[in-house]
Amino acid sequence: DAKTTQPTSMDCAEGRAANLPCNHSTISGNEYVYWYRQIHSQGPQYIIHGLKNNETNEMASLIITEDRKSSTLILPHATLRDTAVYYCIVRVGTNFGNEKLTFGTGTRLTIIP
């Protein structure tokens, strides 16, 4: 199973882009990269996911390197409400029956006013 490595914490100024890196050097060809975040004491919230192409939605952009060994989550205009722990997750398991997501320790992002 592919593991992920993220910085423990990061700060970002309000209104600036927040760039959160994630290393997943052992990722295999059929594994997706997911990002979730958890705002204090709440359940995790899905942000975005991708396989090998860059992805963008209303919340964020996901940039995956060509070798797929790392990725970056970009919050284009960070607000105070984006302060949370961000989890980079690589899907483990096969396509039939044992789908699961394993969360690591994440990056604590603090948006500074």
Next chain:
Amino acid sequence: NAGVTQTPKFQVLKTGQSMTLQCAQDMNHEYMSWYRQDPGMGLRLIHYSVGAGITDQGEVPNGYNVSRSTTEDFPLRLLSAAPSQTSVYFCASRLSAGVTDTQYFGPGTRLTVL
């Protein structure tokens, strides 16, 4: 839709007591799972289910039992609570076992075992 609901929100148990954490979803999702979250440990998968009648173990299954008699409900049972099970428990669901389905989480149950 109410989404994923969990009860109770808070619970205090004594060592050796048993209890069931309830989880329900009204989105007709096939896949449901239980996680526990401890400080500095992220979320760890306890048990999961890919459909009614089918369950399997996750990363930390010891001390917990689950069953999935209906699509909607996925209760987590602690047969003999231990202080090591003090944690925040999250239930989650997604439409299917397919990898691209979004996973939705419940609000959590904060459990303290004395």
